[in-house]
Amino acid sequence: MSSERLDIRTSDDVVRVRQLTRTLALKAGLSLVDQTKVITAASELARNTLDYGGGGFVLAELIEGAGRHGVRLTFEDQGPGIQDVEVAMKDGFTSGKGMGLGLGGARRLSNEFFIHSKPGEGTKVTIARWK
């Protein structure tokens, strides 16, 4: 299955992440609403990687399982990490200029959501949306 890695260094890269996600979502055959959800989630997470992780990259993959297709996105950064993931997942939590909807919102917009973060080492967030 196809996969592509994209660096996230500037706000233009956030736009590129959205475009890449749209391409994969179309390939996976997601409905219009599901495309919109996964692109929106990708946009939130890419911005987190940029604003809080100090930049990083996304690995975007077309996945297949149990006879259906989907999109999986893994965002990784080597930023300061998250002190308390539980707290950071709550709506309204923000350590910066955002509205604090990024992580919780991205989780609600995805079928699968994994987060691993260590203070001082960075953050890795994986989401998947299935057809």
Next chain:
Amino acid sequence: MDRIPILKFGNALLVTIQVDMHDRLATALEEDLTAKIVEYNAKGVLIDISALEIVDSFIGRMLDNIAAVSRILDADTVVVGMRPAVAITLVELGLSLTGVKTALNVERGMELIKARLRTTESEEDDVEQ
């Protein structure tokens, strides 16, 4: 640098967002709109987002900011043309855009602004009497 065009339309300003918004473009739009509201003494701002495939929390915050600044400058902001899939996604994301008025299309948005202008004018008449 790219700029989003702002059209004057009677007492209102009309903005059509057609490109994938990035940070600088959003900041420039906020500044340009604020200046035009004052320059034209505009009472309404119509923002057409029918071309937008997604509204994330960044764009949501921009719309909220524009509405808040416009309100302080005595102008109403109406966001028009949101796609159904975008509306569904916004709610799930947790963004309710509480400070922003919405209408299905530009025509209805214009009606909202005109209705508000009529109310304001009649209130002013009352004061004069």
